[in-house]
Amino acid sequence: MDLDVLVIGGGNAALCAALMAREAGASVLLLEAAPRAWRGGNSAHTRNLRCMHDAPQDVLVDAYPEEEYWQDLLKVTGGITNEALARLTIRASSNCRDWMRSHGVHFQPPLSGALHVARTNAFFMGGGKALVNAYYRSAEKLGVQIRYEAPVERLELEDGRFVAAWQGGQRITARACVLAAGGFESNREWLREAWGQNPDGSWPADNFLIRGTRFNRGVLLKHLQDEQGADMVGDPSQSHCVAIDARAPLYDGGICTRIDCVSLGVVVNQLGQRFYDEGEDFWPKRYAIWGRLVAQQPGQIGYSIIDAKAVGRFMPPVFPGVKANTLEDLARQLGLDPATFMQTLGAYNAACRPGHFDHTALDDCRTEGLSPAKTHWARPIDTPPFYGYALRPGITFTYLGLKVDAQARAHFGGQPSRNLYVAGEMMAGNVLGKGYTAGVGMSIGTAFGRIAGQQAALGALAQKHNKKGAAHANA
């Protein structure tokens, strides 16, 4: 098979690369590890794109200038970012949406429950799976070849130059290759190794749930790191980890398994004790630290406890909470020691100082003389029925990736590859070395997917023409 561009992966970044390469005139083969029903990787669980804009734009209100976007990135990453690549991502986010629309993506104003990002994020109508479907339809129409259930095991490289990929015993050669096969968050063994042991001897990663696809096993990440000596970025021991409903499925629980009532009540661990300030800040700004907090607790489990006053003030959870008319009964139903639990709740209730409760502001309801304190929205938990939701750490994505430059080229020993490109989660760590802010993963995937696809096509076509030219000269 005479192939210009091989795209490995089947999510947003891979599809952007395949579409761009095809539009540039290259022949393209896309290999998706998952079966068709599960295609799209974590992109199928996303819902928006963080977009720079200097003035209101269709579904985006006000302005979100480059500098503000950059400052936001700087803040969430704590400086673990590459300014040039970050700014490239930001600028690309300001002008990619017409191209996305041309491939069938629809945008809509923010969803209810997400109005806080109305200014910064453009929502995909129907979410990420609708976007993925649109891209696959467009790719098929344009003549991109697509293979499902085609996980690539390893690459064949020569001095950092891509030669071939091995898939199911088949050797697939191409003039250029784009890697966009996701992180390693569903590789349980690797997660176990990365998170190590807690002081109590437990392996926290054994109790993790994976919010996204089961197909992000990091096979090529590991291969390129260990066997090909590729230049890497990002902390291999870090992953984006949030507290989600403990009853969520092991994989693909996605957005709906979130528990949004933490700041309206208290959270206790398996021993029935509180362990962190539940009211430190608004939940959208705090949910990402609670995964790690719960991971550090015995058994990697926590229990969010609320009373009837909180009902209707937070996004409804996917599973009904455990419900009881007394706190003792709630403790028993949750399998917690009622004595310690009652002591914790009693101390908390007694420490709540009267204030003006307002869950839409950082209000003045706080505890006094309690450790850890609850600094906002602290109201006694005293109105039955009471509800409890068990929490577990849920992994969204990993940060480890391949180092790239502004042309999305993979690097070996500090030198860019001539024909191997990387996009999406496999290189997001270049821009987002730590932390997260809504919609930025899709911004990175779209920006670098498009760059990688275009660069791969240009390189491949140039190579083809050179060869043809050489053949002519020899004839």
Next chain:
Amino acid sequence: MQTLDELTRQARALANGEPTPVEPTPAEAEVARQMQICNACRYCEGFCAVFPAMTRRLSFEPVDVHFLANLCHNCGACLHACQYAPPHEFAVNVPQAMAVVRGQTYVDYAWPPGLGRLYQRNGLTLCVALALGLALFMALALAARGTLWMVPEQGFYGVFPHNLLVSLFAPVFCFAALALGLGVRRFLSELRPGTGSAPASVGPGLEAAQQALTLRYLDGGHGDGCHNEDDAHTHWRRRFHHLTFYGFMACFAATSLATLYHYGLGQAAPYGWFSLPKLFGVGGGLALLAGTTGLGWLRLRRHPLHGDASQKPMDLGFIALLWLVAATGLGLLLARATPALPSVLVLHLGAVMALFATLPYGKFAHGVFRSAALLRNAVEKRQPSRLQLGSD
């Protein structure tokens, strides 16, 4: 299984004379289960009216489920976009779950109640109705003329006198209108407390009418259309439905105008090619024929996960009956001056009679119940939401 707690609570409620909560049917419980998942996700909010209505609720009682199920237009958008659709273990398939409940509401709200059963074996119902309709007119024609093969001097009315036709169709049509009206009235009154309580006024009425008449919610929310056999968008369901509905209405208008001409103006059929009854009749008939042909073709090609497979006979039966009405109506034009006229007329009138008689017990009901749900939705969305979800 009910818990002891639940039983105790119900017994206490019963003893206190409080209204007992209705135990949901499996179909209603399934919609409630799925809505709980959807309400925690909300990615589909932009597609149609169902999801914004869902976000105003935290729990989904049977009456909420009836409302949402009839608000759903079965466009398929949320199924193809769903990250929790099968093979995901959450097995969310909103269009299908809603369709099952919709079928159940047609049965439950039918008037008189016992006849709701006719929905359940709708293929049989339509066949029997058609057979009876044909037999009736065949018998009448034979009794009056002794043959189905002749050229009557006065056209149609040479076979069946006008007054006879009116005396046969008027009661059946009035009964159908009454049955549908009483059914939907009960539906509306049960929906009302849970959908903003306010009575419908002009604003919501106009909005609902506009949404129903334009099939607003088959536009996909983005204007590219709904789904049929896969995740690609299509306008053809909407277009064929428009042809069917407006074609049907034009035929109905033609008949009404002809009645008016007959009694009001004293002009008896046949009317000239450029008369209003003829223009409406021929135009409507052609539209109905094209529309039902298209809808039937699309229905046969529908994605297997869309809707409730057990309702396929109802859908296709209704489409086929409408097609037969249109085809035989147009056939009358061709047969007018030929000896085949009585036979074609028998076919046409038999089909029309079967259609009218089964209007309140077949697919036609979807338009009435869906319009009612759109109306309550238009009322409800004008009321402030009772929820104050923190993230907003």
